[in-house]
Amino acid sequence: MKNLEHIGIAVKDFAAANTLFTKLLNAEPYKIEEVASEGVNTSFFRMGEAKIELLEGLTPDSAITKFLEKKGEGIHHLAFEVEDIYAEMERLRAEGFTLLNEQPKRGADNKLVCFVHPKTANGVLVELCQEIK
Numbered sequence: 001m002k003n004l005e006h007i008g009i010a011v012k013d014f015a016a017a018n019t020l021f022t023k024l025l026n027a028e029p030y031k032i033e034e035v036a037s038e039g040v041n042t043s044f045f046r047m048g049e050a051k052i053e054l055l056e057g058l059t060p061d062s063a064i065t066k067f068l069e070k071k072g073e074g075i076h077h078l079a080f081e082v083e084d085i086y087a088e089m090e091r092l093r094a095e096g097f098t099l100l101n102e103q104p105k106r107g108a109d110n111k112l113v114c115f116v117h118p119k120t121a122n123g124v125l126v127e128l129c130q131e132i133k
């Protein structure tokens with residue numbers, strides 16, 4: 001694990017949340033990107049080395065839509081940057097964590113991603129991400 005890459009925050013009203021975070025951080029999002037495979041719209045704000053990722057659900061079966069229905073708005077996941085996502089997935093499997101993907105998949109912001117089930121990580125949904133070079 002190299003560093004905290006981003007904190008994912010689930011929001012109900014994407015436009016309003018972007019306005020609020022722009023005021024809060026005194027910075028505009030550097031990227032807004034829809035990821036159809038996850039059924040989400042995302043926006044990214046730089047925060048030093050790390051980023052804030054705002055997520056809105058676009059489909060009823062999206063993880064974000066379900067999370068908002070059950071838990072409401074707030075922190076949804078922590079994402080850690082890794083050098084070699086395949087090696088890190090293998091290491092975490094061997095340590096007994098449950099991975100939610102057999103293989104890494106394409107995420108937002110030019111990353112390969114994989115998720116660790118929150119039930120095996122003290123209630124925290126963890127995302128591994130590796131930059132696609």
Ligand SMILES: CC[C@@H](C(=O)O)C(=O)SCCNC(=O)CCNC(=O)[C@H](O)C(C)(C)COP(=O)(O)OP(=O)(O)OC[C@H]1O[C@@H](n2cnc3c(N)ncnc32)[C@H](O)[C@@H]1OP(=O)(O)O
Pocket residue numbers: 008035038040042053055063064066067070076077079100106107108109111113115117118119123124125127
């Ligand atoms: C845009 C791409 C990417 C990026 O590049 O950054 C993203 O960030 S995408 C983010 C959205 N995608 C995902 O979250 C994918 C991974 N998530 C999942 O596969 C599922 O959400 C899940 C974690 C397996 C849960 O799905 P499911 O079992 O269908 O939902 P339930 O509502 O039944 O939840 C079961 C259980 O887990 C708890 N839960 C759910 N989400 C979270 C969460 N984010 N953090 C902590 N805990 C979570 C939920 O409360 C349930 O607990 P119990 O009620 O105690 O059983």
Ligand SMILES: [Co+2]
Pocket residue numbers: 006008053077079127
């Ligand atoms: Co994320």
